[in-house]
Structure formats: structure tokens, C-alpha cells
Amino acid sequence: MKVTGAVKTGQRPRGIETSKDGKFVYVAVGDDDTIEIIDAATLQVAGKLPSGEDPEQFAIDSGDKYLYVANENSALLTIIDLATRQKVGQVAVGIEPEGVAISPDARIVVCTSETTSMAHFIDVEGRKVVGNLLLGARPRSAAFKADGSELWVTSEVGGGLSIVDPAARKTKQVVKFAIPGLRGEEIQPVGINLTHDGKLGFVHLGPANRVAVVDGISHEVLKYLLVGQRVWHGAFTPDEKYLLVANGASNDISVIDVAAQKVIKSIQVGEMPWGIAIAPTRDR
Amino acid sequence: MRLGIVVLCVAVGWCGVSFGEPSQQLKIGYMWMKPSKIRVSLLDVPADNDGLAGAQLAIDDNATTGQFLNLGFDLVDREVSKGEDPTEAVKELADEGVGMIVTSLDAERLLAVASAAMAHGQLILNAVAIDERLRAEDCRGNVIHVAPSRTMLSDGLTQYLTWKNWKRWLLVVGSHDNDKLFADALRRSAAKFGAKIVDEREFKDTGGARRTDSGIVEVQRQMPLLTQGAPEHDVVVAADESEVFAGYLPFRTFVPRPVVGSAGLVPGTWNAAFDQWGAVQLQNRFVIKFHRPMSTLDMQVWTAVRMVGEASVRTGSADVAKLVDYIKSPEFSVAAFKGQKLTLRDWDMQLRQPILLFDGRNTVSVSPQHGYLHQYSSLDTLGTDRPSSKCKLN
Structure with missing residues (x-):
């Protein structure tokens, strides 16, 4: 594994996802108020999406039909039709929306808002908020299990991982992290990656420089893997053999062997990596 | 309904x-x-x-x-x-x-x-x-x-100065009570984190004429005098909460040294x-x-x-x-x-x-500085910690 190329993007690239067919890579360039579409074959910017102001995290439905993006500055979730590349709707949410996740049945989009400290449940069909759940301070990322049975949400400042029953819209459990030698405030859970079978979760702990391995069934923390500095977000290879995570302060990517639960390699990349997308993939 | x-x-x-x-x-x-x-x-x-x-x-x-x-x-x-x-x-x-x-x-x-x-x-x-x-x-x-607290502000500043190895201070203090309290806090921080105050000066607030037309000329002469003849120092540390003189120190010190404290690099929360x-x-x-x-x-x-x-x-x-x-x-x-x-x-x-250190344009650093460890919270390296607290809550 090594770096084979770089693509010039707009200002402040953060959220990154591939289309489910692997043809395009979408990158939210927050300071340019747009999402750029990069052609995966030519590695050229092939277009832009009307994301609204300051896009950060976003999610794409399984049919590559709609993209849902959080507009951090304006307390909105914007819905974009990927075929026409047009904005088709906006939903008002709490202050500083951040994480976006789509339920596996594609009926609910969950958007977290950091200052409001909530997960908002948005009905895809009606494009409106149908439920709100208060969570630990500054909820960051949200991820559904592939079978839709659980929603996991990290709280960056609260320091925990909320395991939510998405049908009841209730928190079942809050997983706490403790690392010997580290103060509680240094543990700031951000990105989440769940295996397709839902048996393992990897929670990226930011300035704690660790990825927590969480048992998907018992929700026990099995292990802390030492990675680079300020780990943000990650992605599995399509076979789920490896998990790659971006380390924002050490400018590298750590490669985790999923079965062995070990960090096996680090790859130097550009300055301040934030997110990773791997295509084609069914699991995220 | x-x-x-x-x-x-x-x-x-x-x-x-x-x-x-x-x-x-x-x-x-x-x-x-x-x-x-x-x-x-x-x-x-x-x-x-x-x-x-x-x-x-x-x-x-x-x-x-x-x-x-x-x-x-x-x-x-x-x-x-x-x-x-x-x-x-x-x-x-x-x-x-x-x-x-x-x-x-x-x-x-x-x-x-x-x-x-x-x-x-x-x-x-x-x-x-x-x-x-x-x-x-x-x-x-x-x-x-x-x-x-004042001590949290002075500790936040001092941790950074110590990290920079700017440990020899020329302390310049205003004549009002709150200026003196800030100077006390800075002295405590210096002792706590190992900085040395090589000399102290006082700036007496005599009412001055800060908005007269001759002000700039006067200030340009005053500030070098105030800081002249001090032993070797790395920074000029100003304690002037009353905002009488510290704002005039940067670029006017006798020897070219950065100014910190109430002007130059200032500790704060935002x-x-x-x-x-x-x-x-x-x-x-x-x-x-x-x-x-x-x-x-x-x-x-x-x-x-x-x-x-x-x-x-x-x-x-x-x-x-x-x-x-x-x-x-x-x-x-x-x-x-x-x-x-x-x-x-x-x-x-x-x-x-945390305490932010602001240069008037940008945040230069945020304290606690890396490496200042504490058994409970690194934030407790700023200000008065439990064992030395004189507070008895009722």
C-alpha cells in the first residue's frame, strides 16, 4: 500500500465518500461552500454539487440517488439529487449539524448537531424531522449497523459512544473509554466504522491517538490500538481485511489488520488528512 | 390538539x-x-x-x-x-x-x-x-x-514562555491595585514554572495625556526609558489591567524584546x-x-x-x-x-x-502546554490546585 497520486481540490476538504458504483469521489470543500465531484477514472474534478454553506460530513444512499449533507454554519441538512446535481430540499436541524447516516432501509436519515447535542431523525419520504434524541456533548459521527438494529453515535466532548435503538429512538447504552495514562478530556471519539456483520466496531478517539475496538454485540471495549496523532475518520477495504484511518496531526494513515486487531503499517500522506473513502464498497 | x-x-x-x-x-x-x-x-x-x-x-x-x-x-x-x-x-x-x-x-x-x-x-x-x-x-x-482566575491567566502565559525558554523576565507593573494583583499572580507563576524576574519597574499612572496631539512623541520617549538599563532579559512582562501603558510597550522597548502579559501576547479565554x-x-x-x-x-x-x-x-x-x-x-x-x-x-x-494566548491578530498557542502533567486533569496545572486552595465552601 502506497500513495500513487494526489488530486487538487477546493479549500478545506473534509467529508469524502465514493459513489456506490465507484465511479465518483465526492469531497466536501467547506470553505468553497460546495461538494466537488471527482471522476475516479481520470482523477479530475468533473463537477460540483450545490451543497449549501460550509458542507462537512455527508452520506449517499445505496442507489446513488440522493446525497444528504450537513451545513454546519446554517443549521440545515441539504438533500441533493445526484442525477440532476440539483438541491431538492433542506431540513432545519439543531445548531452545528455534523454527522449524517442513512438507515439501511433508506427510510430515515440521522443528522447529529453539535451544540444542540442531539441526533435528529429525518423521514426521507416526508423530508422532515420526526424525532430528536439528546446525546452526550458534541455528537460527532453516526453509523447504523447493516441490519438496522443499532445506531452508534460518538460524542466528541462528552467522551462516549451512544448505542441507540433506532426504532424506539432511545439510547440503550453509553460506552465509555478509559486509557491508562491518558486524561479523560484527551479521549474524544469521532469517526466510527462498523463491520458488515455488526460484530466489531472501530471508534476513532481523536487526540487520544487510539482506535477503540468495540464488541458489536456486548459493546465492551476489547482493545485500544495505538495509531498516529489526532485520528479522525476511516474506511474498510471492500473485503474488510483492513481498516485505514486518517491521522490529522501526524499526516499519515494507519493500516489496521481487522482480524488480528493490529496496526500493521503507516503511510505518509499530505498535510492534515481527515477522511478516507474506499471504492467500490458495500460496507460503511 | x-x-x-x-x-x-x-x-x-x-x-x-x-x-x-x-x-x-x-x-x-x-x-x-x-x-x-x-x-x-x-x-x-x-x-x-x-x-x-x-x-x-x-x-x-x-x-x-x-x-x-x-x-x-x-x-x-x-x-x-x-x-x-x-x-x-x-x-x-x-x-x-x-x-x-x-x-x-x-x-x-x-x-x-x-x-x-x-x-x-x-x-x-x-x-x-x-x-x-x-x-x-x-x-x-x-x-x-x-x-x-488571575492565576489561571498568568499560569497559561507562563507555561508557554517556559516552553519557549523565555525565562528571563523584565516585569513592568502599573500603579493601580489590580495591576499589582496581576503582577503578584505573574510572580507566583514564575516561581511555579521556573522563570526568573531579572528586574521590576513601576509605571506610575499620573493621569497622563493619552489623547493629546503630542501623545505619540511622548510615549515613544517614555517606553524606552521605562525599560532601559535592565539586566539581560528575554521578554518584557507587563502587568497593566488598568490599560494605562502596556499597549504602548510593543516596538518601543529599549532593547528589542517581545512584550507579553497585558499587551503583545495576552492570555484570555476568547x-x-x-x-x-x-x-x-x-x-x-x-x-x-x-x-x-x-x-x-x-x-x-x-x-x-x-x-x-x-x-x-x-x-x-x-x-x-x-x-x-x-x-x-x-x-x-x-x-x-x-x-x-x-x-x-x-x-x-x-x-x-484552557487559556488562549492572543497576539491581537491570532491565537499563538493554547495552554496547558504539552508536557505539563497532572494526576487528575492537565487543566489543573492552571490556577490554584486543590492542595493549595484556601477556599472553604459553605
């Missing part, structure tokens, strides 16, 4: 805010005094709504979360004039049903307010007074300190250029609403009002006794764009918080 609400939701296209009137309403008081407008730089002259704007934005932010939980928030602001007895205002607020009061008052008035508030079971959140004694011999069980940890979102919200930059006082008042809102949201309650218990409990924390949660020290009710 329920049906009517649902129809309304569809009509406005947003169900989130349309659950009707909040079932519980919490009144948050804000007592404040007009700040002095005399500053060395016109750029630093505070706005008329300095602090109040922070309270108003925090009420909005509280309400956004509150609306999803049927909790409402009102701000009851009460200006205290110079000659007025502030305890009158406390009674008035109590009569209005205000149980939580954020204050922008000096130490004397704060203590009077705290005593008066005891009778009504009110909690005071001090957003402005940095005096050490309020967290030591004069600490009160019903006062929470959102403003940092600045309008701060953009880390999501802070840019708060800055944007503030500028959109008030058409001016967000000041340190705005931020400290915002944080205080948000602490009350956070307690209300987490307990699902507007009951003052419940909120006070929660804020004082170990479960309490608040997010204030400092890259970590802020919690309360249970021995003196001081909010633990």
Missing part, C-alpha cells in the same frame, strides 16, 4: 420547532455594569452590549435545544448603575422568579450580590471577576466562577479570531446576529448562560434547586469550543478551562 400541531408542522415544513409552547420556562438573570470605555487602543473599546450580546446568543442556543424538549429560556437582564446597591437588583430578580444569575460585576459587588442571593436560594455565575480571593478566603458556596474546535461556527452566529466581533466578555457570559441551559437540558428541568445540584455534581460539563469539555473544580467552584 395534537392533530392541529401536526398539520402546522407540515405547513412550515419543519416539525422540529413546532411542538408548541414549552411546558417549562426558565428565567436566567444577567446583572451587568457599563464598562469603562477608556482603552489604550480604540480597537479595544467595548461595545454598548458587550457581554449582554453573549447572553442573548446563549439564550438562542439554549432555546434551539430546549424546543426539542419542551424547555424554554428567557433572559432577564438588569443593569446596575454605579451608585446603586446591587442587592436591590437581586431582590427584584428573585421577585421575578429568577433563580440563576450571571454577573458582570467587580469583586466587591459580587460578594454583596452573593450574600443577598443566599436568602433567595439563587445561584450566581461570575462571568467577569478574576480575583483570586473570590476563589480563596472569600469563596462562596453559591458562586460559580466562569471567568478564569478572541474574535479564534477558529479552532468548531469556534468559527459560534463566531459566525455571533457576527450574523450582532454585526460585530465576539469579545472575551461575550464568550464568558455566553458560557455561563450555556452552563445553565446545559443543566436544564440534561435534567429536563427548570427547577432551580435541581439545576444547582446538577451543576455542582461531577456529571456536569459544558462544551465551549475549547477542544475538550469544561468541568467545575469542586474545591472552589472554578470552571476548568
